[in-house]
Amino acid sequence: MSLKQLFNHLVKKNKTNKEKINWVTNPPKKDFIDFMTNKNSVTKTIGDEWEGHAYYDKAENWLYKFWEEDTVFYQRFQELDCTHIVEIACGHGRHVQFYLEKAKSITLLDINQNNIEYCKNRFSSESKISYYVTNGNSLTGIETNSQTTVFTYDAMVHFEMLDVIEYLKEANRVLIKGGKILFHHSNAGYLPTVYYTSKPHWRNFMSADIFAHLASRFGFQVISQDIFSWGEGEDLVENVDCLSLCIKVKNIDP
């Protein structure tokens, strides 16, 4: 997609939302700068976007995108040891059914308390699941060097880079050596000063290369990075996503 096509796409997507369209302008306005320089407000606002969203019910019908056998999500997932597994940003827990049997312990985290309550109800008969509301970038509550896998699907694409960095650090802390992360993240490494909701499919600023660099700084070796498109028909945006599979090779200093 050329920059001109991208701009047209953004304008089309946001034509009903003047405030967000202002955030596409360059240079950014003062209120936008104030917002973006307050770290907690960005993380919280991204989390708030998903509170009670209509997405969750609809998304139950889109599981094939992740779990049909010819998808990269399914194939890379087979490379994980699910014995002690953490899912970041679990939403309503639609992915759990695909690893429940394999796991001895499961930890579900989400920034929204409502989602955690939903999962507690949904899986009330499962004693091997623990639940935490996260502040948006930590795995607090999970023991150091205790987990075999940390993964996240359909969520980190929206997170801002500063939170991805913290999650990488935290994943290094909670994983055993040889444990793996499987993170579905953005590959929209353009428009670096634009707020994420004004970018295609709400993909935040990140790229496969930046992610690989960060992962290597936090004690991981990249096993694979699959870059792929998202959306259908005229909403298709090429190469906007990436699925990174990495192995923990070293403990980092806290």
Ligand SMILES: C[S@@+](CC[C@H](N)C(=O)[O-])C[C@H]1O[C@@H](n2cnc3c(N)ncnc32)[C@H](O)[C@@H]1O
């Ligand atoms: C598009 S939903 C995806 C939910 C789930 N992963 C799925 O595939 O069904 C995005 C999820 O990310 C959660 N979220 C947003 N920001 C977060 C953050 N910084 N840390 C953890 N969860 C976050 C939201 O509450 C929401 O559940």
